[in-house]
Amino acid sequence: MSGLLQDIRYALRQLRRTPTFSVVAGLTLSLGICASVAIFAFVDAALLKPLPYRDASHLVDVTERTALFPRGNLSYLDYVDWKRLNTVFSSLDVWNGSGYLLQTPNGAVPVSAVRVSDGFFRTLGVKPTLGRDFYEGEDKVGAAPAVLLSFATWRNRFGAREDLVGQPISLSGKAYTVIGVLPKDFQFALRGRAEFYTALQPAMECEKRRSCHNLYGVARLKDGVTVSAAHADMNTIAKQLEAQYPDSNRGQFASVIPLSQSIVGDVRPLLLMLLSGAGLLFVIACVNVASLLLVRSESRKREMAVRGALGA
Amino acid sequence: MGEAGQALIEIEGLTKVFYTDEIETHALSGVHLTIRKGDYVAISGPSGCGKSTLLSILGLLDSPSAGKYHLNGQPVESLDFGARARIRNREIGFIFQSFNLIGDLTVYENVELPLTYRQKMPSSERKPRVMEALERVGMAHRLRHYPSQLSGGQQQRVAVARALAGHPSILLADEPTGNLDSHNGEAVMKLLHELHEEGATICMVTHDPRFVQQAQREIRLFDGKVVAEEDLQKQEATV
Numbered sequence: 001m002s003g004l005l006q007d008i009r010y011a012l013r014q015l016r017r018t019p020t021f022s023v024v025a026g027l028t029l030s031l032g033i034c035a036s037v038a039i040f041a042f043v044d045a046a047l048l049k050p051l052p053y054r055d056a057s058h059l060v061d062v063t064e065r066t067a068l069f070p071r072g073n074l075s076y077l078d079y080v081d082w083k084r085l086n087t088v089f090s091s092l093d094v095w096n097g098s099g100y101l102l103q104t105p106n107g108a109v110p111v112s113a114v115r116v117s118d119g120f121f122r123t124l125g126v127k128p129t130l131g132r133d134f135y136e137g138e139d140k141v142g143a144a145p146a147v148l149l150s151f152a153t154w155r156n157r158f159g160a161r162e163d164l165v166g167q168p169i170s171l172s173g174k175a176y177t178v179i180g181v182l183p184k185d186f187q188f189a190l191r192g193r194a195e196f197y198t199a200l201q202p203a204m205e206c207e208k209r210r211s212c213h214n215l216y217g218v219a220r221l222k223d224g225v226t227v228s229a230a231h232a233d234m235n236t237i238a239k240q241l242e243a244q245y246p247d248s249n250r251g252q253f254a255s256v257i258p259l260s261q262s263i264v265g266d267v268r269p270l271l272l273m274l275l276s277g278a279g280l281l282f283v284i285a286c287v288n289v290a291s292l293l294l295v296r297s298e299s300r301k302r303e304m305a306v307r308g309a310l311g312a
Numbered sequence: 313m314g315e316a317g318q319a320l321i322e323i324e325g326l327t328k329v330f331y332t333d334e335i336e337t338h339a340l341s342g343v344h345l346t347i348r349k350g351d352y353v354a355i356s357g358p359s360g361c362g363k364s365t366l367l368s369i370l371g372l373l374d375s376p377s378a379g380k381y382h383l384n385g386q387p388v389e390s391l392d393f394g395a396r397a398r399i400r401n402r403e404i405g406f407i408f409q410s411f412n413l414i415g416d417l418t419v420y421e422n423v424e425l426p427l428t429y430r431q432k433m434p435s436s437e438r439k440p441r442v443m444e445a446l447e448r449v450g451m452a453h454r455l456r457h458y459p460s461q462l463s464g465g466q467q468q469r470v471a472v473a474r475a476l477a478g479h480p481s482i483l484l485a486d487e488p489t490g491n492l493d494s495h496n497g498e499a500v501m502k503l504l505h506e507l508h509e510e511g512a513t514i515c516m517v518t519h520d521p522r523f524v525q526q527a528q529r530e531i532r533l534f535d536g537k538v539v540a541e542e543d544l545q546k547q548e549a550t551v
Contacts, residue, residue: 006421006428013416306412309373310474311401312428 021296023263025289032285044270046264052185054125055220059226061262062092062217062234065255071262073213076202078241078249079117082217085237088230090222093117094200094215097191102157103170111153113171114191115200121148123220130154131165131180139199146199147176153185153195171196189263190216211248218259231256256287319382320513321370326379328365328536339365341536344377347482352508353515354544362536363517364486370515371404371484372396383479392507401429405475405483409490411467413414413474415458419446420455423474431479445473449503465496471533472503475510483507485516489523501526 015022062079063071074082083092088192095116099156101108116141127133128148136209139147147169149158158164168175176198188194206212221230242249264271297304328340339362349351355363368374369381372388373494381389388399400406413422414431427438434461446452449469468488475483485504489497501523508514508528516527524530532540 010416010421017416302412303414306408306414307425308397309371309400309406309412311397311429 001158005086018296021292025292028285028288028292034283036278039274043275046271047268051189051260051263052187056073056260057258058221058223059124059259060089060219060230060256061259062219062253063254064088064213064238066251071257074215074217075210075213075248076207076215077210078252079171079215081215081241082234082237082254085240086230086233088222088225088233089219091119091123092217092219093120094217095120095188095191096200096215097194098198100196100198101173102196103123103173104157110245111171111196112192112194113196113198114188114194115198118199120197120218123218124188125220126183126186128174128180129183130162131178133180134199139201141201141203143199143201145174145176145201146179147171148180148182148197149178150182150193150197151186154181157195171198209248210245219256227258229258317344319349320349320384321345321515322380324380325537326366326381327377328369329377330376335542341370342374342534343403343536343538345531345538347513347515349481349513350508350511351513352505352526352528353513354524354530355517355533355534356519356521356524356530357358357539358519363519363533365534365536367486367517369482369514370482371406372400378500389477401426402478403481405478405480406467407468407471407475407483407485407488409487411459411464411471411491413467413470415459417452417458418455419459419470421456422459422470423477426474428476431468441477441479442473445477445527446470448476448507449473461463463496464492465499468492468500469503472500472507476507482513482515485514485518487517487519489518489520492533497523 051059053059061071062074062082066072072094076094079092083089086092092169093116095114098113098115100111100113102111116139117133118134118136121127121133129151131148134146134148137143149164154160154164164178165180166177168177170176176196178272182197200215202208204214206214220231221227231254234256238249238252238254242252261268323343323345326340326343326345327338329524330337330339334399343362343366345366355366357363365374372383372391376389379389380387383399383403388396389398404511406412414425417425423442424438428443443452446455447527449472451466451469451473453480454462454466457547459470462470468491472488483504488500488504492500497520504516505526514527516523518524528544530540530542530544531538534543
């Protein structure tokens, strides 16, 4: 330990004695390290870390697939059939992006929202930090309109009032009851910074037609079921539906991919390339500093010889 | 520093050949030498006669091309790098012409340095040894100074302290006064003389006849061979 302290003292003295070398070496290494760490942090968050949901590896993105669109939206009626017929998911839910006009004391404000089926958050494994999740059936036409708020919206727009739960708010002129607030760290990357999550009641004309596709599916695989097995099962169902509804479902198949892959999408190779670039930059920085040290070691040859003579 | 009279260094037929561009240079040719514990030996001779080469081999900084070298009864001519370093650290104290103190270390740290290479020696054991060595050379009041803050004579005294701190079997001094003025040179030689009086075994390379006379024995080298070996004390006695 005392030897280590002595080495550190000696190193510090040497750094102080050669400030130019120290600054150049420090800056070179800092540049290399900072760039690598920054890119790695990005890659880590996007590619390596699991999604911030319970057993995220079991989550898959479920969409329809045609010859033209490898990943297309689901129709509500297909979703209902897929949910009923599949044997591979413990739950299958849908969502789509939406927007409302939030009525505030200063007038109506456009806000970003997501319409979700009632089991959406249970599928993700997310529980509201305040209030409750959607009840089963709360996404049926005729159920009382309910809304969950993101944590930031609850804090920024409603002053983090705990008594907000149970109160109505006006979204596009319709009263929705606030039933809960989502956790602070909850994010749904596919929909960015959505503020409001309403129950998806299939009241829109599109949702009454099998040929109208406006939803995205998210499902949780049953234990032991692989993504490819789920993909195969869903395609079997798609073929049944094609036979059953040839007018609307001709050439429509299913696509099941890991949810993380769906979020990262085409950015993955780019991120890996960036990571390689940052790694290369770090190696270059190290080589540069090693070269500097090598040059400097020439001037320390005598010292090394003396240390060697003394038994180092 | 050992039982006087016992052979500390025994060299038989020591040869050192340097090869450069197909030219063989015989730096040492069949050197025989015995240094006993408590001896004070001066190796002298003209430049290029092999004095420093011999001292390097004695100090295990270099290895012979042929011949036998026993240090404390152990053959050491063909040890590996690590074993040689260990023996250098424990058995040999070096005093160099140009002091060779490390500029970024304080006087205390320079003297402590060889002891830090003894892995099992704790700081609490090193400290009294360092202080003892520095007190012996009269430099204990300059503990926190750096070499650049000392005169040449003071630096050489610190170098002597560094050589003494490890309690070596032998001190090897290579022209210890070569970089000093006459006053400081004499002071260092006086210090070496006192150390010898206290029982230290010293082997010194010098070409200064005044300092050769301080040794007990002179070994004269010429063209890599021992050409004369004189017992200086006996000579003095007969004179």
